[in-house]
Every structure is written in structure tokens, then in C-alpha cells.
Amino acid sequence: MIRTNDRALYRRQCTRWNTNCLVHNNLGTRRREKSLLLFMQRLSPGLVRPPPGHDNWGWNTTSDPCVAGWKGVRCDLTSQFIQRIVLEGLNFSGEFNVDSLCVIPSLGVISLKNNNLTGGIPGTISKCKRLTHLYLGGNRLSGQLPDGLSKLKNLNRLDVSNNEFSGGLPSLERIPGLITFLAQNNRLSGELPLFKLANFHDFNVSNNNFTGPIPDSKGPFRADSFRDNPGLCGSPLSIPCPTSPSPQQSSSPSPLQQSSKKRSFSSLDAYFGYMIIGLLVLAFIIYKITRKLESKKERKGNVKRKESAEYITNSSGMPNVNSRIHEISESRSELSITSAESGAVSLVVFPGPVAKNLKFEDLLRSPAELLGRGKHGTLYKVILNNGLKLAVKRIKNWRISPEEFDRRMHKVERVKHPNVMPPIAFYCSKQEMLLVYQYHRNGNLFSLLHERRGGEAINWASRLTIAAAISNGLAFMHLKLQDDGIPHGNIKSTNILFDEEAEPCLSEYGLMPVDGRDPPPLSENKTPDTSENYGDESMANESLALATRDGVFKDDVYGFGTVLLELLTGKMVQNDGQDLVKWVHLVVKEEWTAEVFDRALLSEGGNEERMVKLLQVAVWCISEVPGERPSMGRVAEIINAIKEEQEKSSSYDTLTL
Numbered sequence: 217m218i219r220t221n222d223r224a225l226y227r228r229q230c231t232r233w234n235t236n237c238l239v240h241n242n243l244g245t246r247r248r249e250k251s252l253l254l255f256m257q258r259l260s261p262g263l264v265r266p267p268p269g270h271d272n273w274g275w276n277t278t279s280d281p282c283v284a285g286w287k288g289v290r291c292d293l294t295s296q297f298i299q300r301i302v303l304e305g306l307n308f309s310g311e312f313n314v315d316s317l318c319v320i321p322s323l324g325v326i327s328l329k330n331n332n333l334t335g336g337i338p339g340t341i342s343k344c345k346r347l348t349h350l351y352l353g354g355n356r357l358s359g360q361l362p363d364g365l366s367k368l369k370n371l372n373r374l375d376v377s378n379n380e381f382s383g384g385l386p387s388l389e390r391i392p393g394l395i396t397f398l399a400q401n402n403r404l405s406g407e408l409p410l411f412k413l414a415n416f417h418d419f420n421v422s423n424n425n426f427t428g429p430i431p432d433s434k435g436p437f438r439a440d441s442f443r444d445n446p447g448l449c450g451s452p453l454s455i456p457c458p459t460s461p462s463p464q465q466s467s468s469p470s471p472l473q474q475s476s477k478k479r480s481f482s483s484l485d486a487y488f489g490y491m492i493i494g495l496l497v498l499a500f501i502i503y504k505i506t507r508k509l510e511s512k513k514e515r516k517g518n519v520k521r522k523e524s525a526e527y528i529t530n531s532s533g534m535p536n537v538n539s540r541i542h543e544i545s546e547s548r549s550e551l552s553i554t555s556a557e558s559g560a561v562s563l564v565v566f567p568g569p570v571a572k573n574l575k576f577e578d579l580l581r582s583p584a585e586l587l588g589r590g591k592h593g594t595l596y597k598v599i600l601n602n603g604l605k606l607a608v609k610r611i612k613n614w615r616i617s618p619e620e621f622d623r624r625m626h627k628v629e630r631v632k633h634p635n636v637m638p639p640i641a642f643y644c645s646k647q648e649m650l651l652v653y654q655y656h657r658n659g660n661l662f663s664l665l666h667e668r669r670g671g672e673a674i675n676w677a678s679r680l681t682i683a684a685a686i687s688n689g690l691a692f693m694h695l696k697l698q699d700d701g702i703p704h705g706n707i708k709s710t711n712i713l714f715d716e717e718a719e720p721c722l723s724e725y726g727l728m729p730v731d732g733r734d735p736p737p738l739s740e741n742k743t744p745d746t747s748e749n750y751g752d753e754s755m756a757n758e759s760l761a762l763a764t765r766d767g768v769f770k771d772d773v774y775g776f777g778t779v780l781l782e783l784l785t786g787k788m789v790q791n792d793g794q795d796l797v798k799w800v801h802l803v804v805k806e807e808w809t810a811e812v813f814d815r816a817l818l819s820e821g822g823n824e825e826r827m828v829k830l831l832q833v834a835v836w837c838i839s840e841v842p843g844e845r846p847s848m849g850r851v852a853e854i855i856n857a858i859k860e861e862q863e864k865s866s867s868y869d870t871l872t873l
């Protein structure tokens with residue numbers, strides 16, 4: 217779909233800018249044509265003509281590969297430089313003539329998958345300096361993979377699977393951006409290079425003769441990627457690696473060596489002994505000090521309870537912030553709060569059916585379970601005596617006055633949208649800020665996308681529904697709270713929860729300014745443009761306030777763009793140093809757009825044209841310059857249109873959790 221569009225666009229451009237095309241054609245392109253023809257002659261010895269059924273083969277000395285559109289040659293639309301050679305599944309039985317191809321400096325992609333090529337990969341492949349993708353899987357190529365491969369510093373994807381390659385691997389771990397390495401079903405041997413597997417998207421070396429340990433046991437790949445290598449060991453294979461004996465242990469030691477060994481062992485033993493005693497003494501001292509402090513605190517607490525001091529203790533371990541919410545377990549923690557201001561502040565409960573008669577004491581008395589410790593505070597699940605489950609956020613490090621907090625929460629609560637979770641109560645003193653929501657047990661979008669645990673991936677229609685619902689909610693909130701300068705401030709997939717009806721809803725609206733920034737307050741009922749009474753300075757201040765205010769709303773748009781990318785790619789925003797935004801920019805720039813999408817979506821047969829449209833919205837939202845990002849209103853409009861198209865064209869699957 218994308219390729220057809222590109223070609224159509226190119227034809228249009230070439231007709232419009234006909235002189236450009238002509239100029240380019242006359243600019244010494246003969247050399248590259250000759251090279252291409254040489255390459256083709258070796259690929260398909262004796263004939264440069266289309267295989268049966270391929271009419272527009274093109275390749276000849278009288279035409280320009282970009283203008284005439286030679287089969288398998290893709291060029292940059294404006295510069296007319298050759299970018300890709302893609303000749304897959306055409307039954308070519310010749311050789312891969314690297315030398316002829318690599319004289320084309322702009323070449324980024326070579327794909328000769330699923331032919332019958334023989335011979336090897338010459339070391340001169342290193343001259344293809346711009347190469348990002350090399351796909352040679354499914355041929356009969358043999359010999360060793362050359363060292364030249366490891367010099368391709370721009371290479372992202374390498375597929376040499378299903379060939380007859382043998383010998384050891386070159387130092388591919390030196391290629392910084394390599395994210396795909398497929399080498400299964402060859403006769404490769406030796407140890408695997410020290411790949412950082414956590415950075416890879418695809419990795420398979422199964423069915424070879426590799427030996428030694430699997431590098432980077434933290435990598436995300438299962439045993440399938442390594443199986444059928446008799447000498448390979450370590451996780452995720454269930455073959456433990458033998459602990460290699462030291463040379464001293466393997467050769468029989470001399471009596472002198474034996475005695476020195478004994479000596480060193482006994483001195484080691486002594487060191488350990490001292491260490492253990494030291495640790496025990498230290499532990500005892502710490503124990504004593506803590507006991508003392510605790511009893512002091514207890515005594516103080518008894519006195520102060522009347523005046524009340526406030527703090528929250530939590531004795532349970534901290535579950536993974538991103539993990540699904542666990543049902544309350546034995547390891548409970550107590551959310552104990554007392555008030556230092558003896559009733560000066562109290563819990564503000566918003567009117568509504570959920571927490572009608574909720575009292576501050578109810579929160580204090582109820583058991584609390586730690587749900588997660590985020591960037592902006594700690595979240596507890598609290599179960600009241602009447603069985604009501606609440607999520608209580610204890611906010612940290614927000615330099616905001618109690619009055620401003622109060623104002624914000626009232627404003628946010630008043631704006632109601634079905635896809636935005638309203639706060640049901642809050643508490644605010646000089647020492648403590650708490651925000652209370654209804655607890656939702658259906659998990660969040662992050663878990664749904666990335667912690668499937670063997671379950672099915674969510675389908676395209678559901679992802680589009682979620683994107684539309686959240687964009688609607690966010691656009692509505694922006695519209696209503698723009699003048700108050702209250703954005704969401706922390707849009708991400710863990711803040712998109714599924715309510716009791718499995719409807720997606722945005723949580724924690726307005727809770728935190730992004731990166732601790734709070735927009736400067738605007739003067740009540742005035743804007744700098746309309747008032748003529750402002751002096752220059754106040755005008756400047758107001759302009760700054762407006763710019764900052766707009767900026768924080770555009771930060772929300774960026775955050776929403778990253779959520780769209782998660783939905784489209786199925787990948788996490790940050791994964792062991794891999795940055796999703798950077799990766800998407802890179803792939804889209806290379807016009808290799810289809811690679812962005814989650815494979816589950818492609819194999820489900822999700823409509824690629826609509827996926828591309830949603831991707832365009834996402835890329836717009838993550839524009840580097842905030843001013844270039846669309847408003848949430850515009851974003852919602854486009855996504856709803858895509859969803860409508862989808863609904864018209866297919867019977868709609870219901871969202872299943």
C-alpha cells in the first residue's frame with residue numbers, strides 16, 4: 217500500500233517537475249546503471265529479462281532505473297538516489313555481486329530473500345556504508361559470514377537465515393543499532409558474540425552448531441531462538457553451563473602449590489569469619505538503635521495523637537509499578553495518617569454515589585496495600601469496612617499551596633467526561649496531599665499491551681477504540697480547563713485504566729505538572745491581547761504565562777502521541793535504553809513504515825491504510841517543536857474519522873479484556 221502510494225506520488229512529482237527529472241537523468245547516471253546491470257547479470261546469469269509473469273522488468277541500458285521504475289529498484293522521490301534493491305522470491309540462481317551494488321553510495325536496503333543464490337557474501341560488503349537492512353534469508357549461500365559485515369555501522373537488520381553458512385560469526389556485537397539478527401538453519405559454529413539481546417527486536421540462531429554460553433541472559437528471547445545447537449548453554453535454554461575449572465584445579469598441583477593453596481584457603485576462611493562476626497555486631501547495633509527510636513516514637517506518638525502528626529508507614533515490599541494490580545494479599549501495609557493541625561484540615565469529599573459518607577478516619581482505619589511508587593508519589597489500594605475499594609495517591613514533592621491544590625481539584629472534578637476518571641475526595645495539609653479515586657480492578661493499558669502473559673494480543677479495532685476514547689476525553693478536558701491552565705501533566709499508558717465496564721479512562725488528571733513545572737497563573741478574566749491597561753512588564757509576564765500554559769498542554773499531546781505509538785507498535789516507550797520515539801522516527805524516515813506496526817496487527821489483517829493514518833497522527837503529536845503539535849481537539853477529530861471509516865468497513869469486534 218505504502219509502496220504503491222510512493223510510486224504514484226513520484227510519478228506525479230516527475231510530471232510536475234519534469235525538468236528536475238530530466239536534469240537528473242543527464243547527470244552521469246550511466247555508471248550506476250552499468251553497475252546494476254552487472255549485478256543483475258551475476259544474480260541471474262545469462263538473462264536480464266523478466267521471469268515469466270513479470271512484464272515491467274525494466275532493467276536495460278537505455279532507461280533510468282528511477283524514472284523507468286526498474287523492477288525492484290526504489291529511489292528517493294526528490295533526490296532520485298537509489299535507496300533499495302528488493303528482489304525477493306524470483307528464483308534467481310546466481311551470485312550476490314556485492315562489488316557492483318556497493319558502488320551505489322545511497323543504497324540502504326538490499327533484500328534478495330527466497331531465491332536460489334549460491335556463493336558467499338564477499339568482505340567488500342563493508343563498502344555499502346549506508347546499508348541499514350540486509351535480507352538474504354532463504355537462499356543457498358555458503359562460506360563464512362565476512363568480517364566486513366561488522367563494519368556496517370548503520371545496519372539495523374540482518375537476515376541470513378535458511379542458508380548454508382558455516383564457521384564463526386564476525387564481531388556483530390560491534391554494530392550499535394543492530395536490532396534484528398536472524399541466522400537460524402545454517403551450519404554456523406563457535407561462540408555467540410556478546411550481543412546485548414535486550415536491545416534486539418528479533419533474534420534467532422536456532423539449528424546451527426553454536427557452542428558456549430548464551431550472552432545477555434536478560435534478553436527477551438525464548439528458548440526457541442536458541443534451540444538445536446548442541447553446544448549452546450545457559451538461560452533461556454534449560455541446559456546449564458558447566459563451571460569451567462581453573463587451570464590450577466585441572467592440573468595436579470605440586471606439594472608447594474598445595475600448601476600455598478591451603479594457606480590461602482585458610483586465610484580466606486579467616487577473613488570470612490571476621491566479616492561474619494563484624495556483620496553480626498553491626499546488625500545488633502542497628503537493631504538496638506531502631507528499637508530505641510521506635511519506642512521513642514511510640515511515646516511521642518501517644519502524646520501527639522491528640523494534636524496529631526501525620527505520616528504514612530508502609531511495611532510491605534513494593535510490587536513492580538507496572539505490574540497488574542494484585543488483589544490484596546497477606547503482606548498488608550497500614551496507611552496511617554494523623555493530622556498535625558487538629559481538624560484544621562479535613563477530607564474533602566465530592567458529591568456522588570461512590571463515597572457518600574467517606575470520612576478521613578475511614579481511610580486511617582482501613583488496611584492499605586502498596587500498588588506502586590511512581591515518579592510523582594505512592595499509590596495505595598485501601599479497602600474500607602463496607603468493602604468499598606479506593607485508590608489513594610500520596611503525592612510527593614509538589615510545590616503547590618494547599619489553596620491552589622484545592623482550587624485545581626475542584627476545577628478538575630467539575631469537568632466530567634466518561635473517559636476521564638474523576639477524583640472522589642482529597643486531603644491537603646502543609647505536610648500531606650492525598651487524592652482519592654475509585655479503585656478499578658481491570659488493570660491498565662500498559663499491562664494490556666505489554667504483559668500479555670501468553671494471552672492474545674488486542675486487535676486493531678480495540679486499539680482504535682481505546683485511542684479514540686482517550687483522545688475524546690483528553691480533548692474535552694483541554695477544552696474545559698485550557699483557561700485554568702490545567703493539563704493532565706502525565707499522559708502514559710499506566711495512567712489509562714479500564715473501568716468496571718472495561719471502558720478506557722484516563723486517571724490522575726491535573727495531578728502533576730510535567731517535570732514539576734506549574735504554569736504561571738493567568739490573571740483572572742483577562743488576556744494580554746484584550747487588555748489595554750497592562751504595562752509592558754505585565755504584558756511580558758502574561759505572554760510568558762500563556763506560552764508556558766500552551767506548552768504544558770502540548771506536552772500532553774506529546775504524551776498521547778507516545779501512547780498511540782505503543783498501540784501501533786506493541787512496544788514499550790522505553791525498553792532497556794531503546795527509545796520508541798527515536799526508533800519510529802528512524803524507521804519512518806527510511807520509508808520502511810510497515811515495519812513499525814505490531815506484527816500481531818499485521819497478521820490479524822488490520823487495515824494497513826488506516827494504521828498508516830493513525831501513525832501519521834502519532835508522528836504529528838510527537839513533533840519535536842511543541843508549537844508544531846496539533847491540538848487535542850484536532851487529534852480527536854482525525855482519530856474519530858479513522859474509527860468511523862473502520863466501523864463502516866467492518867463488523868466491529870467488541871473490546872475484550
Ligand SMILES: Nc1ncnc2c1ncn2[C@@H]1O[C@H](COP(=O)(O)OP(=O)(O)OP(=O)(O)O)[C@@H](O)[C@H]1O
Pocket residue numbers: 537538539541587588589590591592593594595607653654655656657659660706710711712713723724
Ligand atoms: N484508580 C486506580 N485503580 C486501580 N489501579 C490504579 C488506579 N490508579 C492507578 N492504578 C495503577 O496502580 C499502579 C501504580 O500507579 P502509580 O500512579 O503509582 O504509578 P505510575 O502511573 O507508574 O506513576 P506516576 O503516575 O506517579 O508517574 C499503576 O499500574 C496504575 O495503573
